[in-house]
Amino acid sequence: MSDISSALTIPALLNDQAALGHHSAIVEGERTISYAELRSLVHEVSRAFLAHGVIHGDRVALWAPNRTEFILAMLGAQAIGASVVPLNTRYTGREAAEILDRSRASALVLADGFLGRSFSGMLTTALDADDAETPDLSNLRVIVNMDEVEAPGCLTWSEFLSAGATVQDETLQAALDAVHPDDVVDILYTSGTTGRPKGVMSAHRQTLGVAHAWVKGAQLSSDDRYAVVNPFFHGFGYKAGMITSLVAGATIYPVDVFEPEALLALIAQARISVLPGVPTIFTSLIDHPRRGDYDLSSLRFAIAGATAAPDSLFHDMVNVLGFRTVAQAYGLTECVVATLSRPGESLAHAAQTTGPAVENTELRIVDEHGADLPVDTDGEILIRGSNVMLGYFEDQAATDAVIDSDGWFHTGDVGRLDEHGCLKITDRIKDMFIVGGFNVYPAEIENVLRRHPAVNESAVVEVTDARLGHVGRAYVALLHDADPRPNSADLEAFCRERLANFKVPRDFIFVDDFPRNATGKIQKAELREAAAG
Numbered sequence: 001m002s003d004i005s006s007a008l009t010i011p012a013l014l015n016d017q018a019a020l021g022h023h024s025a026i027v028e029g030e031r032t033i034s035y036a037e038l039r040s041l042v043h044e045v046s047r048a049f050l051a052h053g054v055i056h057g058d059r060v061a062l063w064a065p066n067r068t069e070f071i072l073a074m075l076g077a078q079a080i081g082a083s084v085v086p087l088n089t090r091y092t093g094r095e096a097a098e099i100l101d102r103s104r105a106s107a108l109v110l111a112d113g114f115l116g117r118s119f120s121g122m123l124t125t126a127l128d129a130d131d132a133e134t135p136d137l138s139n140l141r142v143i144v145n146m147d148e149v150e151a152p153g154c155l156t157w158s159e160f161l162s163a164g165a166t167v168q169d170e171t172l173q174a175a176l177d178a179v180h181p182d183d184v185v186d187i188l189y190t191s192g193t194t195g196r197p198k199g200v201m202s203a204h205r206q207t208l209g210v211a212h213a214w215v216k217g218a219q220l221s222s223d224d225r226y227a228v229v230n231p232f233f234h235g236f237g238y239k240a241g242m243i244t245s246l247v248a249g250a251t252i253y254p255v256d257v258f259e260p261e262a263l264l265a266l267i268a269q270a271r272i273s274v275l276p277g278v279p280t281i282f283t284s285l286i287d288h289p290r291r292g293d294y295d296l297s298s299l300r301f302a303i304a305g306a307t308a309a310p311d312s313l314f315h316d317m318v319n320v321l322g323f324r325t326v327a328q329a330y331g332l333t334e335c336v337v338a339t340l341s342r343p344g345e346s347l348a349h350a351a352q353t354t355g356p357a358v359e360n361t362e363l364r365i366v367d368e369h370g371a372d373l374p375v376d377t378d379g380e381i382l383i384r385g386s387n388v389m390l391g392y393f394e395d396q397a398a399t400d401a402v403i404d405s406d407g408w409f410h411t412g413d414v415g416r417l418d419e420h421g422c423l424k425i426t427d428r429i430k431d432m433f434i435v436g437g438f439n440v441y442p443a444e445i446e447n448v449l450r451r452h453p454a455v456n457e458s459a460v461v462e463v464t465d466a467r468l469g470h471v472g473r474a475y476v477a478l479l480h481d482a483d484p485r486p487n488s489a490d491l492e493a494f495c496r497e498r499l500a501n502f503k504v505p506r507d508f509i510f511v512d513d514f515p516r517n518a519t520g521k522i523q524k525a526e527l528r529e530a531a532a533g
Helices: 008-020 033-049 067-077 093-103 119-128 157-166 169-177 204-218 233-249 258-269 277-288 313-319 347-352 396-402 442-450 487-498 524-532
Strands: 026-027 031-034 061-062 081-086 106-110 142-145 183-190 199-204 223-228 251-254 299-303 325-327 327-332 335-340 361-366 377-387 408-415 422-428 433-435 438-440 457-464 471-478 507-510
Touching: 008 033, 008 067, 008 204, 008 258, 008 325, 026 033, 026 067, 026 361, 031 033, 033 067, 033 157, 061 067, 061 093, 067 081, 067 106, 067 233, 067 251, 081 093, 081 457, 093 119, 093 183, 093 199, 106 408, 119 438, 142 157, 183 204, 199 204, 204 233, 204 335, 223 258, 233 251, 233 335, 233 442, 258 277, 258 471, 277 313, 313 325, 313 327, 313 347, 327 408, 335 361, 335 377, 396 408, 433 471, 438 442, 442 457, 487 507
Parallel strands: 026 251, 061 081, 061 106, 081 183, 106 142, 223 251, 299 325, 471 507
Antiparallel strands: 026 031, 183 199, 327 335, 361 377, 377 408, 408 422, 433 438, 457 471
């Protein structure tokens, strides 16, 4: 029997893979959880959610790094038909509260104190702020800390689980049986070009479909040991990492914080075979002065995705780190995997293209009028298929703006198809850029800067960065009568209070005015040229 599950729901996936028995599902430090144990532990979490009033169709938010309890909390909610809403661990309290409000989450599971930050305290501060736009968290019934540490307003992990003992077996089973492949399994929030968070909805069948595409492209099996460095709160780490591993019966090694030498040691000690990530991860390993002290011969497969890669990276991943296969992929939050390098692809071609469309996915390259373009001609990338999102949560207008009447999702990205049907990304129509693997939307930063009492207008563009790929630069026009007039440090501090650190611009350039077109719109292309110069 194949170890690859064909399940279309999370509870069915857990049932399938429980048959793997003692085979390791998760290894974190000294703790190992088998596939048989995983199902039992997830069901324990499901009972706890039910005991706290979480029902089919509710939203459960997760605010934590990559760790075992994140996996258990996510699967435990999904197994009874709740949708998970992952929160970026770099969010400020205000950013997290806004998504909790917009999703109307009924439960929040967090890791209080991660990297010295009190998530519960940050939420309290955000809610206590004297602000007309204070988020409404009246739907939030329970907050759980993953650790056995007292935190204001939170249950400890053991307190949370103990409540599940009151839930009857028949109640749990009924909840598990009620989950359907078309039920919403996750809502991943993306700020978008307007700066207002939009919740990307996927069904169980879609998130598992993404995993199947990755399993096939990576030729993943139960023999693989998968170090998941990409965050579980991001589609890359969650769907292409955690869920993909479970579908294949592989072993997950969660990595909560990327530290190059610790990762080198993990690869050598655990014989890690699969390690996708953003280019920064691989360049850090390649350049590490103690790389030669570690045995990396187990490395088999990698994808360097989510941001621009140096030209030499793929060559060094094979010839320096020792990967046997290096691939590329293309996707967005709205369709986590659309293309993937072909098995057996040459290194040169894989470095230049993101591969053809995955199974059950179609691609088109069109001009500004929607007409199809020939091979090797740049145009907007359109995607249609079973893995494209259901839509934006409670935002039909935004959904209709990107998915047309024929079901084509308009990505806003520019690319071309070669003679093999492989996609090359060449530009972005959207302003969005990527900082170390995280999407950054200038509109969101500009909205924050607009709230500064001295700022009249701003425009944020990307500039290249050797380590992160890109970082932001803010061009700022102050009010003519601003008193006091802020400097760059003042604006940086203002942004850091309100934005995750990867969104904060690297520098601030003060201008009297901006280059504009005939209608007065800021010409960001000119600012990008100036920044590049």
